[in-house]
Amino acid sequence: MEHNKIDTKVKLIHGFSNKTRLQILECIKDKEKTVSQIVEEINGNQSNISQHLACLKGCGMIVRRNEGKYGYYSLRNQHIRDLLEMFDVVLDDVQHDVACCDRHID
Template identity: 40%
Template sequence: MTTCTQTADLKAKLFRGFSDPSRLSILNALRNRPLTVSEIVQQTGLNQSNVSNHLSCLRCCDLVVREQQGRFVYYELADIRIATLLDLADELLADVAKGVRQCSHYEPSSINRLSQCSSD
């Protein structure tokens, strides 16, 4: 495999981490400050089990880190550039939302199949 192909494959894998609505919701919740699982649950509306599973995936991919503070565990974005990437996505989406909304190539069923957190 060429370096260009390897880079494209790795980039696609990175973006799969952002492609799941639950993971994206968690990353968005962590944009401003570190949060506990309970706070993430409250902000995202996801259940605790779902949040914990997705946090595990995001930690595995080095997108989120955790820090123990007393009896609480706080999660935060591993790199400020993740928040910047989310900000850029918001800006881009503001300009292309109509086309994205009408696009039939990325239906939720195909996205969910591709967005599983795995070690491949």
């Protein structure tokens, strides 16, 4: 595989590798939400959540729709939703091994 494509793939996977970003993606998986709704649902800090939303949006994983003074965030497309669901499918198979892995790096 082309080196640049691997680097880009690593960046995509990195978007999923942060706990807060993954919580945000799961939070908006089924319904668009405002920053305030996301902050409340994942019990986060608004400034921190906003930074992660900007990262996810910049990487093209989410989109923002403006309505009045509110911005509504949602997944970019069904492919992102499918990836989130596939993570759950794979995790069902390897959950014990992943939980016991001592090579995990935070």
